Amino acid sequence: MKETAGTTGLIFNEPLLWEKGKTGRTAFSLPRRDVKEHPIDKNLKGDGPGFPDLSEVDIVRHYIRLSQWNFSVDSGMYPLGSCTMKYNPKTNERQSALPGFAMAHPLLPQPLSQGVLKLMFELEQYLTEITGMDATTLQPAAGAHGELTGMLIVYAYLKSKGNPRTKILVPDTAHGTNPASASLCGYRSIPLKSNERGVISPQAVDDLMDEDTAGIMVTNPNTLGLFEENIKAVADIVHAKGGLVYCDGANMNAVMGIVNMSDLGVDVLHLNLHKTFSTPHGGGGPGSGPVCVRKNLEPFLPVPRVISKKGKYELSEDFPDSIGKVHAFYGNIGVMIRAYSYIRNMGPDGLKKASQLAVLNAAYIKDNLKGTFHLPYDRPCMHECVFSDKLQEPYRVTTLDMVKRLMDYGFHPPTIYFPLVVPGAIMIEPTETESKEDIDLFVESMKAIAREAQENPELLHAAPQKTKRRRLDETSAARKPRLSG
């Protein structure tokens, strides 16, 4: 096997700045004084904040070393399923940092904010067009927040029809945020079992759907990386009983510019701009979870909404049926600018190509690792594929052991033990931005690990070996975190 991208080089230890400081060191020099010295009033002086004294070299090395402990999409492949950790073109960062955008204040009068308003207006239109829906709000700050907003819209719509209903169907492959968002809206989640092909069967929906059920929350493609092929039939059943179809669009990276969600019967859909539309994520944000709806739900979208009047853009609160505000001011503008820049850069063909490549890359991994790892649903996949550790069971090697070992080979571990319908799941999403060479290296590394599982399972139990920290005691780390050093 070729040399891997694994971590064998220098990884520096680094103490806290307080441990590093030496009295009298400074990181700056001021010009020679040309006025008389005046001692500071003793009462004003106090003890100070107790910051350590450091040289410039101390400070630069400290932060550079800490940054080198991070793993990111900028340093290597990050095949975290369901998260779409793709490379985000740096030009989009640049656009969002343009002073006119970065310095725009949300309280600035609207005539002085035309650029930002225009960008928001157009981005709403682009997302509406890409998804095939009729209207979009950019206000929610993340996917889960979009789900909450979407469910509030469903609730408001059904209430306006006379009865908001009490239940909602949620498939067993759903992300945990789906039932959580439904429950925040007061809906009780009714679990819906996927069939042996890993998708929803219309019969199962028909059995559960009634006039007290608000509808269904579907993720498409679902978290097994499979396209919900019966979604149209499912939507027809839900609609016939007066319910609505919510689509979790976190996996839009597989179908951008290819699938028209409205044609599939979707009524409400959220996107994750920080997954599909070029905002780096991880570490908690900021993100953006726009919600796209069909015409009949548009009156319920959050206010204020950006409207265009005689070539000028305005914020309008004049939507009496709106569910109200869901975010301070107008949402996370910086994320919207990156998405706008990304969409304009890619164009319709580029977006479509990105999805096609994401699917191709995942299919390539699926086919190359099939047989080495157990593939519970052996069917064409979308942008991610799900294996399990079943074939490694005889060697007492688990999914956790194998992905810890993968760090020694220089890859961020994929998503594991999710979705819950696959015991010991390993969920791999390469994204469209990985080259064939890097994917081949990943495949070879996974195969080498499978060989190690047979020949030397102890090695995997003790992994990782080459990282800065060995395997963590995750229980103690969660219960008794030591936050210094």
Ligand SMILES: *Cc1c(COP(=O)(O)O)cnc(C)c1O
């Ligand atoms: C990431 C994700 C979410 C939640 O999105 P956040 O932006 O993290 O709140 C919901 N559903 C699926 C399928 C996801 O992958």
